[in-house]
Amino acid sequence: MDTTVQKALTILEVLARSDTHRGITELAGELGLSKSNVHRLLSTLIQLGYVANEDGRYGPTSKLWELGSLIIGRYDVRRLARPIMEVLARQSGETVHLSVLDEISCEVVYIDKIESGQAVRAYSEVGGRAPAHCVATGKAMLAELPDAALLALEGRLVPHTRRSIATVEELLRQVAQIRRDRFAVNHGEWRDQVRGVASVIRGADGRVAAAIGISGPAGRLTQDFIRRTAPMVVEAGDTVSRLMGGSRPAAHVA
Template sequence: MDSTLLKGLTVLEAVARSEHPRGASELARELELTRSNVHRTLQTLAAAGYLRTAADGSGYECTVKLFELSSAVMERVDVRRVAQHWIHRLAEQTDETVHLSILDGAEVVYLDKVESGQPVRAYSSVGGRAPAHCVASGKALLAALPEDELAAFVEGGLPAWTERTLSVPADLCRDLAHARRTGCAVNRGEWRISVAGVAAVVFDARSRPAAAVGVSGPVERVLPQESRYRDAVLATARDISRELGCRAYPSGPSPAPGTQQEGDG
């Protein structure tokens, strides 16, 4: 393993995730590295075009080069491009925030989102992460895992984020079994106590999980309409899956009559 490269990437990630410019001293404390090492790394990243000195001299910040690279990667994630139309339509149907997410280890990563137009809504950002066992999209994707992979995930520990988090493996497994039967997973304030969500899996041409699509919003708005949101989310997941080449959606019941989108036959 190249330790110098690893340190450089660690420093770059720390600066990229920060909301303000970062200096060598605070990064050294945070990352438990020497100040001189961090200072050299920052200068190297700046010379490569990934960082620049902030205008006010308060530290280093990212340039658009990192965005350009991430955008190039995202363009190759076909599910994001295919889902664009459908997630906007789902947002119009529900007037809630819609996410398109993928599973990355013990977390989900938000590939795309459509913001709710309502003044009180769920907060998130594209590229942001959330614990998979606590959010609807994560639970939908966990429910689609093979048994051995799910067992390994559960054995890794289930941190509790709120009093409603399913941190006991047996409880989570029962909830995921229900998600498999119904086709949708539900978050009832398990990551943020005031936020709920409903999500379903998007499958690719080989019937493999490609992503999850879901809606999220305040608990008091989402949970009373859980049934309606299930139908809308599942129909959207089916539509995206079909465009990805999935011929037979492998999970969950068909949406109730009158809730299907056009062409969902």
């Protein structure tokens, strides 16, 4: 175990559980560390935005609360989305995914799924990842980001099939369409013979919490199928959003 990381997290836990801000001498005595070591670790935590220094006494910032809220929000969205996912699975006959966006890696993380009853179906697993610009749930969530954040993806859009988005210009073009339609489509951009359609789910703060979508073999997810099921997917996303206290789509920032 990395002892530096362990010490930093221990300090953070002590500060989070304390009713008042703490001084370096006090922390050093409680944790059995040197004052110079505590000072160095606190300086790092301040730089990372987890700790604030107020007149020589230290306490946690709201960043811990923000991260905790994101995690709790994922548990809430899974619980609330599950019945709606089951309905969508019955309506479509295809696999239904619930995904969240990891903005740092620009990947989606599958946090829940309902398998299709079909013998041939799209493969994925809960906890698995996929490039956000190549799958429907990912593209739906990317469309909610400001254009400036999308422009920052220049050079990171690795194609995985001949249909994959490979440039920021193409991403922005598709995003404009997704914002108008309120759903995104994957035309075999991650796996050549797998298609999907997805829409976002909003939390009580109006921000995107997750995306819900269906996927399956291209032979079944034809253009006609997508045209018929896209409104179901959008309604599923809106229903879960309402359950989470979410509202209408927010205006996009260019």
